[in-house]
Amino acid sequence: MPEQASPPPLSAPAPRPIFEARGLTKVYQMGEVRVEALRGVDLDLYAGELVVLLGPSGSGKSTLLNILGGLDTPTSGTVRYAEHDLTVDDDAAMTQYRREHVGFVFQFYNLIPSLTARENVALVTEISQNPMTPEEALALVGLAPRMDHFPSQMSGGEQQRVAIARAVAKRPQVLLCDEPTGALDAQTGVMVLEVIARVNRELGTTTVVITHNAVIAAMADRVVHFGDGQVVRIERNASRKAASELSW
Amino acid sequence: MRAIDRKLWRDLWHMRGQAVAIALVVMCGVGTYVMFLSTLGALRATQDDYYREYRFAEVFATLKRAPESLRARIAAIPGIERVETRVVEPVRLDMPDFPEPVSARMVSLADDAPHGLNGLHLRAGRLPLPGRADEVVVSTPFAKAHTLHPGDRFHAILNGRRQALTVVGTALSPEFVQQLRPGSAFPDPKRYGVMWMGRKALGQAYDLDGAFNDLALSLRPGADAQDVIDRVDALITPFGGLGAYARKDQLSHRFLTQELDQLGTLATLFPTMFMGVAAFLLNVVISRLVTMQREQVATLKAFGYGNGAVIAHYLKLVAMIAGSGVLGGTALGVWLGYALSGIYMEFYYFPWLRFSLQTQTVLEAAGASFAAAGAGTVVAVWRAASLSPAQAMRPEPPPRYRETLVEKLGIKRWLSQPTRMILRHIWRKPLKSALTVLGIALACGIILTGLFQRDTVGYMMNVHYGMAxxxxxxxxxxxxxxxxxxxxxxxxxxxxxxxxxxxxxxxxxxxxxxxxxxxxxxxxxxxxxxxxxxxxxxxxxxxxxxxxxxxxxxxxxxxxxxxxxxxxxxxxxxxxxxxxxxxxxxxxxxxxxxxxxxxxxxxxxxxxxxxxxxxxxxxxxxxxxxxxxxxxxxxxxxxxxxxIRNFNRLMDETMLFFTYVSTVFAVIIAFGVIYNSARIALTERGRELASLRVLGFTRGEIGYILLGELGILTLVAIPLGLKLGEAMCYYIAQTMQTDLFRVPVVLVPQTYAFAVAVVLISALLSGLAVRRRLDRLDLIAVLKTPE
Known part of the structure; x- marks a missing residue:
């Protein structure tokens, strides 16, 4: 039986978790194949921490991330973000939740190809309550000089940094990154991770990073090991490594 | 401008080829609709105004000879508003410029009542002076055919006496909008005309001074025309009356009404069919375009755009395309409507044309276009948006391919792998394949409807003037x-x-x-x-x-x-x-x-x-x-x-005008549909084809896989389209039966060949355009990004 929960960061005396997942399961019908992506996951996440979900592909970590982000709903179990019940299949409520609280970074960036970097960020800031300007967000990821470039004119690392700027521009409480370095070489990947760590540090955004690259785990407060649709174990790093110290 | 609106403009620019093709389809649909209906509206409004302003009579009668004193007894019939007694005689003319016999109808003009029934609209010159037996006003078409101007002279045989006549004016009359020689089906202004002379002078020439042989009556509002006719008949029968008749049986009016009715049928049927086909295609094409944006829909949703906002976004995109088609179509329709009305004005001698663009017509056409486009969009976006974003961003599960019936028949081993791919792809989405086939078939069929009228008229002429x-x-x-x-x-x-x-x-x-x-x-x-x-x-x-x-x-x-x-x-x-x-x-x-x-x-x-x-x-x-x-x-x-010449002239200038217009439109629609089908197929399968290229397939081979499918669907669509076209022609023919003529459905082999050729050439050109894009597929980019 894996360790269920670990104590909160030392500085914060027993805070309430902002995410609480209990007994989550998710079953897909992929064509003619039935896939059990999650098989009873219990997990708490705390405000401001940087958590790495580590596991081989197909272990269910993306599914969990999608459910946390309100992109998908579990087949059974409960999941709560602050006062939001994320199990309800209510499209309008989920849209509202994503709009107000969550920033996403995807493995393949998912930029809108017909919009420039600045416009891709503006796409989100225009529907947010208290966003930074697209320029600020892009400066944060070090892309101020490339603001008016289209995705097709940028390298993969740059595109991913635009995606991060787009995700954080609305000042979300939660930043969810699905294999943010998966499509990048090591050097570019480190650059992207630096940006993610900086956002976590400077904006205090609760950050969840999915990866199958064990090296990245060193930059996390906590590492959640996934396997076969379940949480295998959770580790707490005594100290977080800076992203620049990582290499693979 | 909001970022999402910028996306709209950029997307639009990116898909400009397809957008233009779709807008052209809409434009043709709307253009036909506006052209026909505004022409019809203009002719009807003109007819009404003309009849009213020039006091076209409502009951007519011809008799042998009655004394003028009978007029008071006729006027006493209840329901009659106004009585005009006239002298109307057929005369033969001797035109100096024309050796063949020419005849005319000579109608008297009241000397004392210039604002009588069937008023003349003077085009040139003046009315004859009372009592002048040598002055006539000639009808404008006759004057045109013989280049007569006020002051010109010719001879006529009046009551057996040869007499010199001077043209003092040219004019139009609501009574002779269509100037037909009795017993002749088509106007021939060179050989038959109408002219007017003062009542007294004409009466004297025909020994009808103080008498009359023709009656024109107008009725009080609400009067019973049949009752009036019966009472008039009772009074004139002793004087050789030939039976009074209502306006609906008046020769010019009857022909005009029938032709307008026939135009009305065409004007409703044709554009409705065009609009229907265009709307259907618009719906299919748009919904497939939007379906391909599934991933972008998911991304927008992931960042907190609601379903409503996403649907609105795509509706705007589609509205831009459909809207430019509607605008272009309206402009084109008005332009062609003017041209078509002008052609009708050559036949119907109206003094003016009340052409106006009816708002309702445009609204109907725009409504149909937007509704079709909107429905296609909403359904497609809804399908993409109702998936959870995670699911929409995930690669679709491998589509369920099956061995096709053809393969199961045991000929599999003769089919190459690419051929099997083609067949299985068609088989996998039978509805989509069927819609593509139906779209191409409709486009093919609509070409027949444009050409069939020419074929049919040729056949009718051959039967009527060749065999009967x-x-x-x-x-x-x-x-x-x-x-x-x-x-x-x-x-x-x-x-x-x-x-x-x-x-x-x-x-x-x-x-x-x-x-x-x-x-x-x-x-x-x-x-x-x-x-x-x-x-x-x-x-x-x-x-x-x-x-x-x-x-x-x-x-x-x-x-x-x-x-x-x-x-x-x-x-x-x-x-x-x-x-x-x-x-x-x-x-x-x-x-x-x-x-x-x-x-x-x-x-x-x-x-x-x-x-x-x-x-x-x-x-x-x-x-x-x-x-x-x-x-x-x-x-x-x-x-x-x-x-035959007169008939051909009528046909050339009216029917063939819209044969050409509708054929051109049908060709554009056919091309628009086929090109879009090919482009969408390319976008849908670009990744798969690029992967095949990476595996070592040649350009030719992947071209075969993509275009082979289009080819098969086109070949299936052609016979279906010809059948559909025939059905549409039968429907048109059915609704076009009038007293003037009945339309058999005759389609000559050349027409079929033309329709088939248009479809094949459209397919070929679209294939070439797509093939060029296939050659430029970015293999590396495809492998780097997810499906």
Whole structure:
């Protein structure tokens, strides 16, 4: 039986978790194949921490991330973000939740190809309550000089940094990154991770990073090991490594 | 501008080829709709205004001769508002510029009441002075045909006296919007015209001073026209009245109404079909375009755009495309509408044209376009948006491919791997494949509807003037004449064969149905005028009873053997019964026929004829015209070739105009559909094809996989399209049956070939365009990004 929960960061005396997942399961019908992506996951996440979900592909970590982000709903179990019940299949409520609280970074960036970097960020800031300007967000990821470039004119690392700027521009409480370095070489990947760590540090955004690259785990407060649709174990790093110290 | 709106503009620019193709389809649909309906609206509004402003009479009657004192008794009939007594006489003219016989209808103008019924719209010059027997106003079309201007002179035979006439003006009248020689189906302003002379002068020329032979009446609002007609008949019958008739039976009005009705049918049917097809294609194409944006929909949703916002975004995109089509189509429709109205103005002599773009027409066309596009968009976006974003961003599960029926039949081993891919792809989404086939088929079919009218008209002409009416000239006498006049004609030099006929104006009644037409008595075993059965075989004239055209049979609801009542509308107007001996096939007109001798017996008259059909030696035609002109009893001469020419002119300028327009539109629609199908297929399968290239397939091979599918669907669509097109043609023909002509469905092989060629060439060009893009597929990029 894996360790269920670990104590909160030392500085914060027993805070309430902002995410609480209990007994989550998710079953897909992929064509003619039935896939059990999650098989009873219990997990708490705390405000401001940087958590790495580590596991081989197909272990269910993306599914969990999608459910946390309100992109998908579990087949059974409960999941709560602050006062939001994320199990309800209510499209309008989920849209509202994503709009107000969550920033996403995807493995393949998912930029809108017909919009420039600045416009891709503006796409989100225009529907947010208290966003930074697209320029600020892009400066944060070090892309101020490339603001008016289209995705097709940028390298993969740059595109991913635009995606991060787009995700954080609305000042979300939660930043969810699905294999943010998966499509990048090591050097570019480190650059992207630096940006993610900086956002976590400077904006205090609760950050969840999915990866199958064990090296990245060193930059996390906590590492959640996934396997076969379940949480295998959770580790707490005594100290977080800076992203620049990582290499693979 | 908001970022999401920028995305809209950029997406639009990115898909400009397809967007233009779709907008063109919409433009053609809207353009046809606006063109036809605004033309129809303009002609109807013009007709109404003209009739009202120029006081077109509502009841007409012709009689032999009645004293002017009868006028007061007619005016006393309840319901009559205004009575105008006139002198109307057929005259023969001797035009200095034209050797053939020319005839005209001379109508008197009230000397004292310039604002009487059937007012003249003077185009040039002035009205004749009262009492001037040498001054006439001539109808504008006649003046045009003979380049007559005020001050020009020509000669006419008035009551047997040759008289010089001076043109003092040219004019139009609501009574002669269509100037047709009685008994002729098509206007011929070179050989037949209308002219007006002062009442007193014309009366004196025809010994009708203080008397009249024609009546025009207007009615009070709410008056019962039939009651008025009955009372008028009672008063004029003793004076040789030929039966009063309402405006609906007035020659010009009836033809005009029928042609406008026919245009109305076409104007509704054609554009509705075009709009329907365009809307259907728009719907299919748009929904497939949007479906391909599934990933972007998911991304927008992941960042907190709601379903409503996403749908609104794509609706805007589609509205831009459909909107530019609607705008372009409206502009095009108005432009073509002006052109088409102008053509009709050449035939219908209206003094002006009330052309205006009706808001309702544009709204209907825009509504249909937006509704079709909107429905396609909403359904497609809804499908993409109702998936959870995680699911929408995930690669779709491998599509379920199956072995196709064709493969299961055991010929699999002869099919290459690419061929199997093509077949399985078509098989996997049968609905989508079926919609593509249906789209191409509709585009193919609509081409036939444009061309079929030309084919059909050619066939009708061939039957009517090649098989049924075969004379060179037809001669009409001023009044029924003794049979021996036939021999006078036969004796003229250059005449090879003569067949006489008798025409009697009648009203045929069967039960409560009745129809005003002419019974033609013809000589049995004639060769110049033949009656045909439904198989187009000559029918022998029965020695007794009436033969009538199948259309008249339908109007009166009679079959062979039925008894009908014949109300003769000349002489002492006897009322008799007759038996319907059978029905004959005629595409033009609504005539009834009897054996000449039987008709003479029926009329209780001796051997009498109204005219004759002649076969002549063409070398002697000019001399013959001079001789015929000299015969006092000859009212007019019609040349068959001329009738054909007149008909062709009418057809060329009206029907063929929209044959061309609709064919061009149909071709654009066909191309738009096929091009879009190919482009969408490329986008949908670009990744798969790029992967195949990476695996070592050649450009030719992947081109074959993609275009092979389009090819197969096109080949399936063509025969279906031809069948659909035939069905549409039958439907058009069904709704176009009028007294003027009935339209058979005839499609010549060239028409089929043309439709097939358009579809094939569109497919080929689209294939080439797509092939160029295939050659530029970015293989690396494809492998780097997820599906």
């Amino acid at each position: 009416q075969r004379e060179d000239l037809s001669v009409a006498f001023t009044e029924p004449t003794a049979y021996r006049a036939r021999f006078d004609l036969a004796g003229l030099p250059g005449i090879e064969h003569v067949e006489a006929f008798r025409s009697v104006p009648v009203r045929l009644r069967h039960g409560h149905l009745d129809y005003r037409t002419t019974i033609r008595g013809i000589e049995p075993h004639g060769d110049l005028q033949r009656l045909l059965d439904t198989e187009l075989r000559p029918v022998a004239m029965p020695s007794d009873g009436i033969l009538m055209t199948d259309h008249l049979g339908k109007i009166l609801d009679v079959r062979a053997g039925d008894r009908i009542v014949v109300e003769v509308l000349e002489g002492n107007r006897p009322l008799r019964e007759a038996v319907v001996a059978g029905l004959v096939k005629e595409y033009l007109g609504v005539a009834a026929y009897m054996d000449l001798a039987a008709l003479n017996r029926f009329m209780h008259e001796g051997p009498t004829i109204s005219g004759a059909w002649l076969a002549v030696d063409h070398a002697q035609l000019q001399g013959l015209y001079a001789r015929l002109k000299g015969l006092p009893r000859v009212a007019g001469v019609a040349e068959r070739v001329q009738e």
